[in-house]
Amino acid sequence: xxxxxxxxxxxxxxxxxxxxxxxxxxxxxxxxxxxxxxxxxxxxxxxxxxxxxxxxxxxxxxxxxxxxxxxxxxxxxxxxxxxxxxxxxxxxxxxxxxxxxxxxxxxxxxxx
Amino acid sequence: xxxxxxxxxxxxxxxxxxxxxxxxxxxxxxxxxxxxxxxxxxxxxxxxxxxxxxxxxxxxxxxxxxxxxxxxxxxxxxxxxxxxxxxxxxxxxxxxxxxxxxxxxxxxxxxxx
Numbered sequence: 001x002x003x004x005x006x007x008x009x010x011x012x013x014x015x016x017x018x019x020x021x022x023x024x025x026x027x028x029x030x031x032x033x034x035x036x037x038x039x040x041x042x043x044x045x046x047x048x049x050x051x052x053x054x055x056x057x058x059x060x061x062x063x064x065x066x067x068x069x070x071x072x073x074x075x076x077x078x079x080x081x082x083x084x085x086x087x088x089x090x091x092x093x094x095x096x097x098x099x100x101x102x103x104x105x106x107x108x109x110x111x112x
Numbered sequence: 113x114x115x116x117x118x119x120x121x122x123x124x125x126x127x128x129x130x131x132x133x134x135x136x137x138x139x140x141x142x143x144x145x146x147x148x149x150x151x152x153x154x155x156x157x158x159x160x161x162x163x164x165x166x167x168x169x170x171x172x173x174x175x176x177x178x179x180x181x182x183x184x185x186x187x188x189x190x191x192x193x194x195x196x197x198x199x200x201x202x203x204x205x206x207x208x209x210x211x212x213x214x215x216x217x218x219x220x221x222x223x224x225x
Contacts, residue, residue, distance in 0.1 A: 034213070043202050043216035044156070093212035099146070099158035099171060100214055 004088045009107040012082075018075040020106050022088030025069040031092040033064060034100070035073045037084040037108075044087065044102070047073065078110045114139035118203050118217040125224055131176075131190040133220050135203030138184065143205040145186040146214060147178055150200040162186060163208065198224045 005023040012018040024033065035047040048055055048062045050071075055062045061074040075082055087105040115138045125131060137143050147159040158171045160178035168178050175194050179187045186203055200221050204214040 036216075041200075041219075041221070043204075043219045046213055046215055049213060091212075093206075093208075099161070100156070102156040104153075104155070 003101075004090055004103055006086070006088055006103065006106045008104060009109070011109050011111060012075075012078045014080060014110055014112050015077055018073075018078040018082065018108060018110070020073040020075075020086050020088075020108065021070065022072070023070045024088070024090045027068055027090045028092065031090045033062065033068075033071045034089040034091050035060070035062065036087045036089065036100075036102075037082075038087070038105070039081075039084045047086075078108075080110050080112065082108065083110045084108060114205070114215065116203060116205055116215060116217040118201075118220050120220060121218065122221045123223070125193050125222065127195055127224055128192050131188070131193050131197070131222070133188040133201055133203075133222075135186040135188075135217055136184055137205045140184070140205070140207070142183060142208075144208045144212065144214075145180060146204040146206075147186065147188050148202040148204065148216075150202060150219075151198075156202065160188070193224045195224050198222055 032049050032051050034049040036044040038044045047059050048057055050062045050064055064071045085105040085107050087102050089100050117136050145162045148156045149159055150156045160170055162168050162180045165180055176190050200219050202219045203217040206212045206214045
């Protein structure tokens with residue numbers, strides 16, 4: 001799995017959009033970009049994933065650059081409950097049983 | 113819908129004691145199952161994964177073992193705990209396939225004293 005780079009921390013005002021960047025310049029063609037988040041003392045929660053196209057679900061939007069070397073997770077209207085560590089992972093399950101490699105992530109603090 | 117359970121939620125054990133952590137998944141058949149450990153800080157380390165009953169792959173040699181006695185049951189064990197076994201243990205499952213999104217359980221916080 002390709003290594004990803006994220007800022008260690010970010011702040012966001014409640015109600016505003018939170019834009020979390022991720023660099024994955026060595027991503028390979030069969031690796032997807034996954035986003036998870038972990039609220040303190042809980043298991044990681046899956047948010048969204050994508051390969052080439054931008055993706056949106058009820059939780060967030062994922063914007064992947066055309067060269068696939070970076071991506072941005074967008075939480076459109078951040079709430080206090082979105083305070084968590086957000087992990088960006090470049091992952092392929094080409095070989096069944098592939099492990100997710102979690103880096104240090106971005107600690108997002110949503111402030112009132 | 114699918115649900116993953118882990119128990120116990122917290123555990124305090126003396127050094128040298130045995131360990132058994134259990135994970136079960138509901139609402140799916142033949143899932144891939146995973147055990148991760150999260151030590152101090154944020155990184156998760158894959159310990160074991162299983163693609164079927166009785167099929168266990170170990171990622172890191174250690175003091176722990178895993179078993180899958182039933183399709184949706186995954187057990188993490190140790191005969192004698194070490195201080196270094198303390199951590200947050202997470203079970204995860206996936207459907208398998210090319211994307212293989214993994215879904216995590218609530219975790220077990222283990223403290224070895």
